[in-house]
Amino acid sequence: MSGPAIATSGLTKRFGSLTAVDSLDLVVRRGEVFGYLGPNGAGKTTTIRLLLDFIRPTSGRAEVLGGSGADPAIRRQVGYLPASLDVDPRWCARDLLSFYGELRGGRDLAWERALLERFDLDPARPVGQLSSGNRRKVGIVQAVAHRPPLLVLDEPTSGLDPLLQHEFQLLVRDLVADGATVFLSSHVLPEVEALADRVAILRRGVLVALATVDELRRSARTRIDLRLAEPPAAADLAAFAGLAEVSATDATIHLVVEGPVDPVLKAAARLTVQAIATHDADLEDVFLTYYQGETSGRGESSGRGDGAGRGEETGR
Amino acid sequence: MTIALRMIRDRHRSTGGWLVGVVALVLFTIALYPSVKGQVEVEELMRNLPDAFRGMIGYDAAVPLTSPPGYLHARMFSTLAPLLFVVFGIGAGAQAIGGLEESGRLEPLLANPVTRSRVAGERCLAAVVLLVALVVVFAGATFGLAAAFDALAGVRLSGLLGACAAAWALALLHLALAYAVGAATGRRGPAVAAAAAVAVGGYLVYSLLALVEALAPLRYLTPWYWYLQRNMLVHGVPAGAVVAPVALSVLLFVAGWALFLRRDLR
Numbered sequence: 001m002s003g004p005a006i007a008t009s010g011l012t013k014r015f016g017s018l019t020a021v022d023s024l025d026l027v028v029r030r031g032e033v034f035g036y037l038g039p040n041g042a043g044k045t046t047t048i049r050l051l052l053d054f055i056r057p058t059s060g061r062a063e064v065l066g067g068s069g070a071d072p073a074i075r076r077q078v079g080y081l082p083a084s085l086d087v088d089p090r091w092c093a094r095d096l097l098s099f100y101g102e103l104r105g106g107r108d109l110a111w112e113r114a115l116l117e118r119f120d121l122d123p124a125r126p127v128g129q130l131s132s133g134n135r136r137k138v139g140i141v142q143a144v145a146h147r148p149p150l151l152v153l154d155e156p157t158s159g160l161d162p163l164l165q166h167e168f169q170l171l172v173r174d175l176v177a178d179g180a181t182v183f184l185s186s187h188v189l190p191e192v193e194a195l196a197d198r199v200a201i202l203r204r205g206v207l208v209a210l211a212t213v214d215e216l217r218r219s220a221r222t223r224i225d226l227r228l229a230e231p232p233a234a235a236d237l238a239a240f241a242g243l244a245e246v247s248a249t250d251a252t253i254h255l256v257v258e259g260p261v262d263p264v265l266k267a268a269a270r271l272t273v274q275a276i277a278t279h280d281a282d283l284e285d286v287f288l289t290y291y292q293g294e295t296s297g298r299g300e301s302s303g304r305g306d307g308a309g310r311g312e313e314t315g316r
Numbered sequence: 317m318t319i320a321l322r323m324i325r326d327r328h329r330s331t332g333g334w335l336v337g338v339v340a341l342v343l344f345t346i347a348l349y350p351s352v353k354g355q356v357e358v359e360e361l362m363r364n365l366p367d368a369f370r371g372m373i374g375y376d377a378a379v380p381l382t383s384p385p386g387y388l389h390a391r392m393f394s395t396l397a398p399l400l401f402v403v404f405g406i407g408a409g410a411q412a413i414g415g416l417e418e419s420g421r422l423e424p425l426l427a428n429p430v431t432r433s434r435v436a437g438e439r440c441l442a443a444v445v446l447l448v449a450l451v452v453v454f455a456g457a458t459f460g461l462a463a464a465f466d467a468l469a470g471v472r473l474s475g476l477l478g479a480c481a482a483a484w485a486l487a488l489l490h491l492a493l494a495y496a497v498g499a500a501t502g503r504r505g506p507a508v509a510a511a512a513a514v515a516v517g518g519y520l521v522y523s524l525l526a527l528v529e530a531l532a533p534l535r536y537l538t539p540w541y542w543y544l545q546r547n548m549l550v551h552g553v554p555a556g557a558v559v560a561p562v563a564l565s566v567l568l569f570v571a572g573w574a575l576f577l578r579r580d581l582r
Contacts, residue, residue, distance in 0.1 A: 055581060072429035072430055075429040076429035080424075084420070087421055087424055090326070
């Protein structure tokens with residue numbers, strides 16, 4: 001078990017004039033949870049389909065667990081949760097698990113039973129009769145039924161209620177604790193933020209950011225409110241010039257800081273501050289920034305402003 | 317064989333319907349035979365019909381329509397049986413890859429430790445086996461019921477079996493075409509359309525060419541001529557009626573399989 005779980009180099013896929021994935025260089029290390037983020041149509045599912053050899057690259061190459069995604073020996077070690085699990089609607093979970101189990105060459109019945117119980121699934125109900133959430137659960141169960149070393153999950157928790165999302169996260173953590181690698185594609189941040197170590201952000205087929213969740217947080221804007229004893233004078237506000245945003249309502253100064261918050265502390269030292277409220281680094285903002293195409297170097301941050309903006313509520 | 321067995325199991329209900337339907341049709345057809353048996357007028361009527369029409373229903377002057385082989389050929393082997401088999405074959409062939417892929421069910425299957433080659437091969441095999449099952453049941457029902465209704469006189473057993481084999485081969489050809497187009501396009505619609513067009517077109521060409529003596533050599537271009545050229549129940553089966561469609565089918569299967577391995581899934 002050496003080498004990366006997934007490695008792509010110059011991976012490109014064009015459909016006619018559309019470049020769905022453009023010169024993608026990606027390395028997913030063994031044992032990590034890798035978040036693969038991007039708006040709908042960014043090329044996330046195309047990437048996954050390239051990895052699993054459902055489609056062939058226009059140029060470049062992709063390696064999965066050191067081999068080809070077309071190789072049955074490699075696929076045996078991959079658990080794939082498609083964005084929508086399309087199987088014969090007359091199949092029930094039991095049919096699906098026995099069929100796939102046979103193809104995979106062996107089943108762990110106790111583990112399968114535990115999974116079905118964990119997600120409260122009736123193994124005898126035809127998939128076609130299930131709600132979309134329950135179908136999602138069947139998808140999750142079939143993806144992990146053979147305890148694969150690599151999980152490829154496409155929008156895993158869409159359609160799941162918060163309780164089940166939580167259960168799913170626990171399951172993924174269990175599997176990762178046992179050494180599994182997870183490639184987690186999603187268009188919403190919270191799904192990835194809760195699990196991922198590193199995050200890649202894809203936009204129109206191009207990788208626009210690759211960072212740890214912490215790095216993203218660090219580069220995020222922090223909102224800080226300073227509650228003063230009395231409304232600030234204009235000169236007081238001027239001391240904060242240079243920050244991203246400065247405003248005041250009554251005796252409270254609202255600040256938005258990019259990067260380290262040190263300038264705020266220096267400037268605030270002259271004031272009579274009764275309370276400081278910092279709001280959690282708004283990762284969603286960073287994320288939306290990438291989505292909207294402002295790729296002005298944020299997110300590629302390498303260790304500037306250590307620990308800045310780790311939101312803690314203080315002084316209340 | 318897991319994939320082939322799964323496909324057969326998934327289609328067992330609709331196939332069961334087909335089997336029951338085929339047996340029922342054989343029963344209705346043969347049960348009518350005793351009432352036709354002694355009717356001389358039928359033969360008179362046939363002689364007065366236009367050549368094209370007689371050709372279409374497989375009339376053969378040497379085999380009276382009121383004799384068992386004449387009746388079985390006209391009512392079943394030249395019309396109903398090949399038509400049913402071809403329709404069934406097109407459905408099974410189009411579903412094997414094209415239908416599966418179009419419904420999105422191919423990718424979850426291929427995410428398992430199986431090669432595309434294996435999926436294509438096993439599902440092709442399953443479609444062929446389903447067609448064999450249909451024809452075998454038809455042959456059994458025809459033989460059994462014909463014996464029961466005294467409609468076997470003059471029918472050679474080898475001719476009956478051979479005619480069933482030839483009908484199977486004709487349907488296999490259309491199955492293979494639907495399979496190949498489905499495998500090449502990943503869609504069911506074009507697969508059904510192409511195979512149905514060849515079936516209908518082939519039949520039309522066969523009937524029209526029966527009218528024009530000068531174009532007779534062209535008849536060999538249509539698979540329906542290979543199958544319908546004579547009453548196989550009496551005259552036996554021309555080897556070409558089985559060998560030619562099977563050989564072409566193999567070519568189509570290989571072409572579909574090769575294209576499927578090379579292309580992107582939809």
